[in-house]
Amino acid sequence: QVQLVESGGGLVQAGGSLRLSCVASTRTFNWYTMGWFRQAPGKEREFVAASKWNGANFNSYAASVKGRFTISRDNAKNTVSLQMNNLKPEDTAVYYCAAGPSAIVPARWDEYDYWGQGTQVTVSS
Secondary structure, three states: OOOEEEEOOEEEEOOOOEEEEEEEOOOOHHHOEEEEEEEOOOOOOEEEEEEEEOOOEEEEEOOOOEOOEEEEEEOOOOEEEEEEOOOOHHHOEEEEEEEEOOOOOOOOHHHOOEEOOOEEEEEEO
16 A cells, blocks of 8 residues: 655646645655646546656656646655646646556556545636
């Protein structure tokens, strides 16, 4: 069982930045694909970004956030972070950290085994 704890959400004006972090309780953090998803009220869960580790980082992003968001991981600290810049009102959602096996398709939420409790991000216009 892997526990994931997110932090760093909040309220920010459009154009601002936030950094989300997720700490995982596992001794084998580097084996996992780590993903960030979000869900806005009345909408389906949406892929944001993911990080695979296979001796090197392989990152992927949703088209809507590419160039604005950056995912990074620190295997020594069991942490994955999401730096969000140039935030837009449409980025408002609850953001979830997820962990899944290394061989999954990163954008498919149903392939992840573990989820955090979520952190609210609100972007005002």
